[in-house]
Amino acid sequence: MSEHDVVEQASFNGLPGVLDSRVGFARSSQGDSPLIEVVQVDFDARVIPFTQLVSHFWTLHDPTSVDRQGADIGVKYRSAVFFTTAQQAQLALVAKQKLDASGQLGKPVATVIVPLAEFQLADEEHQNYLEKHGGTCSI
Numbered sequence: 001m002s003e004h005d006v007v008e009q010a011s012f013n014g015l016p017g018v019l020d021s022r023v024g025f026a027r028s029s030q031g032d033s034p035l036i037e038v039v040q041v042d043f044d045a046r047v048i049p050f051t052q053l054v055s056h057f058w059t060l061h062d063p064t065s066v067d068r069q070g071a072d073i074g075v076k077y078r079s080a081v082f083f084t085t086a087q088q089a090q091l092a093l094v095a096k097q098k099l100d101a102s103g104q105l106g107k108p109v110a111t112v113i114v115p116l117a118e119f120q121l122a123d124e125e126h127q128n129y130l131e132k133h134g135g136t137c138s139i
Contacts, residue, residue, distance in 0.1 A: 008060050009039045015056065017047030022121055026082050029117035034075045038082065040119055050088050054081055054095045063099075064107040079109075082116035089113060 012021050020042040025035040041053060061069050061079060069077040081096075083089040092113045100109050 008057075011060055012039055012041050012053070012056070015043075015048055015053075017044045018053075019043055024119055024121045025076075026080070026116055026120075027118040028080075028082065028112075028114035030114055033114070033117075035118075035120065036076050036078055036080050037069070038080070038119070049091075051091050051095050054092050055099075057081065058099065058109070058111070063109045063111045064105050066110045079111040081111060081113045083113065084116050089115070 009021050009023050012018050018041055022040045024038060024040060026038040026040070027033050027035050043050075043053060057063075063079050065079065067073060067075050067078045069079070081092045083092055096109050096111060096113060099105065
Protein backbone atom coordinates (compact mmCIF):
# COMPACT_ATOMS: atom_id res chain seq x y z
CA MET A 1 0.00 0.00 0.00
CA SER A 2 1.14 3.52 -0.68
CA GLU A 3 1.45 6.17 1.98
CA HIS A 4 -1.34 8.03 0.22
CA ASP A 5 -3.87 5.24 0.82
CA VAL A 6 -3.22 4.99 4.55
CA VAL A 7 -3.63 8.77 4.86
CA GLU A 8 -6.88 8.58 2.87
CA GLN A 9 -8.17 5.84 5.16
CA ALA A 10 -7.52 7.95 8.25
CA SER A 11 -9.20 10.94 6.63
CA PHE A 12 -12.34 8.99 5.72
CA ASN A 13 -12.47 7.45 9.21
CA GLY A 14 -12.71 10.95 10.65
CA LEU A 15 -15.90 11.80 8.77
CA PRO A 16 -19.25 11.61 10.61
CA GLY A 17 -21.29 8.78 9.13
CA VAL A 18 -18.32 6.65 8.09
CA LEU A 19 -18.80 3.31 9.82
CA ASP A 20 -15.66 1.46 8.72
CA SER A 21 -12.97 1.46 6.07
CA ARG A 22 -10.39 -0.92 4.68
CA VAL A 23 -7.36 -0.44 2.44
CA GLY A 24 -6.93 -2.89 -0.37
CA PHE A 25 -7.04 -3.38 -4.10
CA ALA A 26 -10.02 -3.18 -6.45
CA ARG A 27 -10.73 -4.17 -10.01
CA SER A 28 -13.45 -2.99 -12.35
CA SER A 29 -15.69 -5.31 -14.30
CA GLN A 30 -14.80 -3.39 -17.46
CA GLY A 31 -12.53 -5.49 -19.65
CA ASP A 32 -9.04 -6.41 -18.54
CA SER A 33 -8.71 -3.83 -15.78
CA PRO A 34 -5.73 -3.73 -13.41
CA LEU A 35 -5.93 -3.83 -9.62
CA ILE A 36 -5.94 -0.31 -8.17
CA GLU A 37 -5.00 0.68 -4.61
CA VAL A 38 -8.18 1.83 -2.87
CA VAL A 39 -9.90 2.63 0.38
CA GLN A 40 -13.24 0.85 0.69
CA VAL A 41 -15.67 2.83 2.85
CA ASP A 42 -18.79 1.65 4.68
CA PHE A 43 -21.08 4.57 5.49
CA ASP A 44 -24.50 5.53 6.77
CA ALA A 45 -26.15 7.40 3.87
CA ARG A 46 -28.56 9.06 6.33
CA VAL A 47 -25.57 10.83 7.90
CA ILE A 48 -23.17 11.31 4.98
CA PRO A 49 -24.34 11.12 1.38
CA PHE A 50 -22.33 9.24 -1.23
CA THR A 51 -21.70 12.50 -3.11
CA GLN A 52 -20.03 13.98 -0.03
CA LEU A 53 -17.68 10.98 0.13
CA VAL A 54 -16.82 11.47 -3.54
CA SER A 55 -16.21 15.19 -3.02
CA HIS A 56 -14.01 14.46 -0.01
CA PHE A 57 -12.02 11.91 -2.04
CA TRP A 58 -11.23 14.57 -4.64
CA THR A 59 -9.77 16.85 -1.94
CA LEU A 60 -7.30 14.16 -0.85
CA HIS A 61 -5.33 14.05 -4.10
CA ASP A 62 -5.11 15.67 -7.52
CA PRO A 63 -8.04 14.17 -9.44
CA THR A 64 -6.69 15.67 -12.68
CA SER A 65 -3.58 13.47 -12.59
CA VAL A 66 -3.64 10.36 -14.72
CA ASP A 67 -2.27 7.23 -13.01
CA ARG A 68 -0.75 9.05 -10.06
CA GLN A 69 -1.24 9.52 -6.30
CA GLY A 70 1.33 11.80 -4.76
CA ALA A 71 4.79 10.49 -5.65
CA ASP A 72 3.41 7.08 -6.71
CA ILE A 73 3.10 6.70 -10.48
CA GLY A 74 1.50 3.88 -12.46
CA VAL A 75 -1.86 2.47 -13.44
CA LYS A 76 -2.45 0.97 -9.97
CA TYR A 77 -2.43 4.52 -8.58
CA ARG A 78 -5.09 5.94 -10.89
CA SER A 79 -7.87 8.04 -9.44
CA ALA A 80 -11.00 5.90 -9.39
CA VAL A 81 -14.44 5.84 -7.82
CA PHE A 82 -15.84 2.32 -7.72
CA PHE A 83 -19.60 2.03 -7.49
CA THR A 84 -21.82 -0.85 -6.43
CA THR A 85 -25.21 0.52 -7.52
CA ALA A 86 -26.58 2.36 -10.55
CA GLN A 87 -27.53 5.24 -8.26
CA GLN A 88 -23.94 5.59 -7.03
CA ALA A 89 -22.72 5.57 -10.65
CA GLN A 90 -25.12 8.37 -11.59
CA LEU A 91 -24.31 10.45 -8.50
CA ALA A 92 -20.55 10.12 -9.07
CA LEU A 93 -20.87 11.05 -12.76
CA VAL A 94 -22.95 14.14 -11.96
CA ALA A 95 -20.50 15.18 -9.21
CA LYS A 96 -17.59 14.77 -11.65
CA GLN A 97 -19.38 16.84 -14.30
CA LYS A 98 -20.10 19.60 -11.78
CA LEU A 99 -16.47 19.67 -10.63
CA ASP A 100 -15.30 19.86 -14.25
CA ALA A 101 -17.81 22.60 -15.08
CA SER A 102 -16.69 24.67 -12.08
CA GLY A 103 -13.23 25.07 -13.61
CA GLN A 104 -11.72 25.22 -10.13
CA LEU A 105 -9.08 22.58 -10.93
CA GLY A 106 -7.90 24.18 -14.16
CA LYS A 107 -7.85 20.80 -15.91
CA PRO A 108 -10.43 18.07 -16.52
CA VAL A 109 -11.05 15.52 -13.77
CA ALA A 110 -9.28 12.28 -14.76
CA THR A 111 -10.99 10.18 -12.09
CA VAL A 112 -12.60 7.11 -13.65
CA ILE A 113 -16.00 5.99 -12.39
CA VAL A 114 -16.31 2.25 -12.78
CA PRO A 115 -18.27 -0.72 -11.43
CA LEU A 116 -16.63 -2.72 -8.66
CA ALA A 117 -16.01 -6.33 -9.65
CA GLU A 118 -13.43 -7.39 -7.08
CA PHE A 119 -11.96 -6.13 -3.82
CA GLN A 120 -8.90 -7.70 -2.18
CA LEU A 121 -8.10 -6.68 1.38
CA ALA A 122 -4.55 -5.49 2.02
CA ASP A 123 -2.67 -7.22 4.82
CA GLU A 124 -3.54 -6.42 8.44
CA GLU A 125 -0.32 -4.39 8.88
CA HIS A 126 -1.73 -1.73 6.55
CA GLN A 127 -5.25 -1.52 8.02
CA ASN A 128 -5.65 1.69 10.08
CA TYR A 129 -1.89 2.14 9.73
CA LEU A 130 -1.71 5.66 11.13
CA GLU A 131 -3.64 4.69 14.26
CA LYS A 132 -1.30 1.74 14.86
CA HIS A 133 1.85 3.79 14.36
CA GLY A 134 1.06 6.98 16.24
CA GLY A 135 0.02 9.02 13.22
CA THR A 136 3.29 8.57 11.35
CA CYS A 137 3.79 6.90 8.03
CA SER A 138 6.93 5.14 6.87
CA ILE A 139 5.84 2.40 4.51
